[in-house]
Amino acid sequence: MSQWFIDLPSYAQELHDGLDAIKFPEHVKSLQRDWLGRSEGADITFQVVDSDLSFKVFTTRPDTLFGATFVTLAPEHPLSQQLVEGTEFETDWKALHDEVVNMSEFDRIKNMNKKKGFFSGRYAAHPLTGEQIPIWFGNFVIATYGTGGVMAVPAHDERDHDFAKMYEIPIKRVLVMTEGADADAPMNAAEVDDGWMVNSNLEGFDGLYGQEARDAVCIALESKNLGKRRVNWKIRPWLVSRQRYWGTPIPIIHCETCGPVSVPEQDLPVELPRDVVFGQGNPLETSETFIHAPCPKCGGKGRRETDTMDTFMDSSWYFLRYTDALNDDACFEKSLADHWMKVDFYCGGIEHAQMHLIYSRFMTKALRDLGLTSVDEPFIELLCQGMVNKSAPYCASCSVTHTVDRAGSPCPHCNQPLTERSAKMSKSTGNTVSPEAMIELYGADTVRLFILFAANPTAGMDWSDAALEANHRVMLQLQAMPEQLSQWKGEAGSMDAWLEIRFKKRVHEFIEAMETYDLRRAVELSHYEIIKDINWYVRRGGQNPEVAAGILPQWAQMISVSTPHLAEEWWMELPEQSETFAASSHLQSPQPVSDKEHLVLAGEQYIRDFLEQARKVQNIAERHLGGPATSATVVLSPSWKREMARAALNFIHEGGHPKQFVPILAQMPMAQGERKGEMMGFWGKKMLPQVFKWDDESRQVILSTLDEKEVLEAASTFIASDLGLESVIVVEGESEEDTTERAGSAMPLSPAIVYA
Structure with missing residues (x-):
């Protein structure tokens, strides 16, 4: 059956190398590399003993050549019949041959573990030693991959090892995994990693390792004209012929005199005929008006090609047509394609990784070489x-x-x-699940919010009716938010700056999440985290309507990405925006958060972390007190602990390892005299483990100018109220005002707390 192919292997290397220049997910790149199947190795020629016949094998491991104890040919190898014809082995060969030729390549690979083979009765000469090696036929060798033959090294290949064990073929070790290891040690399994050459029985090879060993064997083969280094590819020419109606006609006319002739460019495109009959084989062959055409070269009788192209031929360049979609004279204008290409962002399923995306990359490069475009790659970035x-x-x-x-x-x-x-x-x-039913029940915005919050775009998600209802409750809360904020009647206060800075940071985080396609994080920020921030602001006594008016416009822009209908409702309630739409506005990135503003955020986060710790301690303390506590003394870490922590973190920041800090500590004033042993012991037992526990944010706070005492004293009334206490006192550990004897357990950012 005569069919048409596209020469994909000619572009294999460029397709392989181009993966380094595009932003595709690593697993997609891995799938494409596997599909292309690049392998570096050598073609090795084996002479058939007592004949003029020879055959080639391809191997990626020429360093194991001296361990070849047999060679295996595919049953359908071109030499196979000649090797066994007229011998006692012909019947076995015929049976194995007939079995494999009726199997697809896919099925052959799938059943690779069911190995079957037999000895051909013939031998090949080892290209370097001249040793006679038996020639076998095996169902696991595929004629269309490589050369259709393999040199079998059972000591260093798992497949060959299994086959040799099955048929009691000798196994010869020619690599050791540890330099100087016993070359004659017994082998229980194939050792497939790089190793040091042994047992070559030729001068200059034993002791070589890895690439050096492979190069040496290749040089020896090339000097005898029995081998050559080569890159092999698994990818095959693309079969584009299809015997069906839906597809682009292949523009070829078959002439009895001239053979296949291309349809002249002025007669393109060849259009599908209408007078076809379906259900009787290839529909195009039923159209008399289509199949008969004069030869473009000699004018004689011709017959149109009735195969149509694989539909991937069309879907592999549609994006180029988009650049000039109304052009009736050409597929696209080169200048327009060059202007608009490459596609900045492509979102598609992983199922396209090994076909459509490779074909599209190939087609772009082929059209470039034809002078139709100047671009090398169709897509800059891919998200699956x-x-x-x-x-x-x-x-x-x-x-x-x-x-x-x-x-x-x-x-x-x-x-x-x-x-x-x-x-x-x-x-x-x-x-x-019917989207219409869910939208009818909960609204389109709720469904969008649920899907975006359930998982990031690249991850799978499980549908959950309970989660959908939870998101609907969030939507109802957000719907009431503008009215709720409009009812604030408070005065300007110290917490106003915190909320404004916190919101500015949230906008930065939101923009970063959107730009990196972390949509779940973006939704979490816009629909959940900001609500938590507002709740904390109110809990801390803030209710300034001017602050609310300042954040609402940008907040509406943030929620419009995932819940546009709700955003427009908010937008309509903003006096200065009533004539516009949120969707037509642009979220501006605010100024970066300054160091001073970071300090404000750090102080408030410190209070929240302190309260979490204080409640845990309070629960335990009140069990010992036998009733509710009425006061608390907060004991901050002594100043020398903070000094030690800052010195260690600065040392780490400059590239030092925490475990190498001891010599630095030994030079510090705190570690001199009588307390040296105490300081060194504290570092090893307490501070060093804590340094490893602190995250980056905590480290930055310790290195900052944050004054823990100042922060806690300013919030002492709030802390006392929040913990249900009458008073909270803050003291520095080991100071005159500290009478608790609890300074030993206090650490930076983690004070000791004594309840009474």
């Missing part, structure tokens, strides 16, 4: 979205997912009870 899943009946015994109508019934195959598992939503399984 995850799947939406929902529970479906599942049989663990059969590992089969069933349709939802079988829920509550036994498995039709094994009669075992069905359980449930999360499965990709599909019409065939029936585990789908």
Whole structure:
């Protein structure tokens, strides 16, 4: 059957190298590299003993050549019949040959573990030693990959090792995994890693390792004209012929005199005929008006090609057509394509990683070489979205997912009870959810919020009715937010600056999340975290309506990304924006948060962390007190602990390792005299473990000018009220005012707390 192919292997190296220049997910790049299948190695020629015949094998491990104890040919190898014809081995060869030729390459690879083979009765000469090596046929060698033959080194290849064990073929170690190891030690399994050459029995090879060993063997082969270094590719020419109606006609006319002739450019495109009959083979062959055409070269009788192209041929350049979609004279104008290309961002499923995305990359490069474009790659960045899943009946015994109508019934195959598992939503399984029904019940914004918050775009997500209802409650809370903020009647206060700075930081975080496609984080910030910030602001006594008016416009812009209808409702309630739309506005990035502003945020975060710690201690203390505590003394870490922590963190910041800080500490004034042993012991037992525990934010706070005492004293009334106490006193550990004897347990950012 004559068919048409595209020469993809000619672009294999460029397709492979180009992956380094594009922002594709690493697993997609890995899939494409695997599809291309680049392997560096050598073609090695083996002469058949007592004949003029020879054959080549390709190997990625020429350093193991001296361990080849047999060679294996595919049953359909061009030499196979000649090797066994008229011998006692011909019948076995014929049976194995007929078995594999009726299997697809995919099935051959799938059944690779079911190895089968036999000895051909012939031998090949080792290209470097001249030793006679038996020639075998094996069903695991595929004629279309490489050369259709492999040199078998059972000591250093798992597949060859299994085959040799099965048929009791000798195994010869020619590499050791540790330099100087016993070259004759018994082997229980194949050792497949790089190693040091042994047992070559030729001068100049034993002791070589890795690439040096491979190069030495290749040089020796090339000097004898029995081998050559080569890059092999797994990818094959792209078969584009299809015997069906839907597809682009292949513009070829077959002439009895001239052979296949291209349709002249002025006669393009070749259009599909209408007078076809379906259900009788290739539809195009039923159209008399289509198949008969004169030869463009000699004018004689011609017959049009009736195959159509693989539809991937069309989907591999549609993005270029988008640059000049109304052009009736050409596929696209080069200047326009060069102006608009490359595609900045492509969002598509992982199922396209090894076909459509490779074909598109190839087509772009091929069109470039034809002078139609100047771009090398079609897409700059790729994001592969995850799947939406929902529970479906599942049989663990059969590992089969069933349709939802079988829920509550036994498995039709094994009669075992069905359980449930999360499965990709599909019409065939029936585990789908009607978007219309959900929108009718909860509103479009709620459904959008649920999907975006459930998981990042690249991750799969499980549909949950309970989670959808929870998101609806958030939407109702947000819907009332402008009215709630408009009712604030408070005066300007110290917490106003905190909320304004906190909101500015949230805007920065939101923009970064959007730019990195971390949509879940963006939604978390705009619909959840800002509410928490406002609640804390109110809890701390803030209710300034001017602050509310200042943050609402940008907040509306943030929520418009995922809940646009709600955002427009907010926007309409803003006096200065009533004539415009949130969707038409642009969220501006505010000025960076300054060091001074970071200090304000750090102080408030310190209070929140302190309260969390204080409640835990309070619960324990009140059990010992036998009733509610009425006061608390907060004991801050002594100044020398803060000094030690800052010195250590500065040392780490400059590139030092925490465990190398001891010599620095030994030179500090605090570690001199009688307290030297105490300081060194404290560093090793207490401070060093704490240094490893502090996150980056905590380290920055310690290195800042944050005054823990000042922060806690300013908030002491609030802290006392929040903990249900009459008073809170803050003292520095080991100072005259500290009578608690608890300074030993106090650490930077983690004071000791004594309840009474």
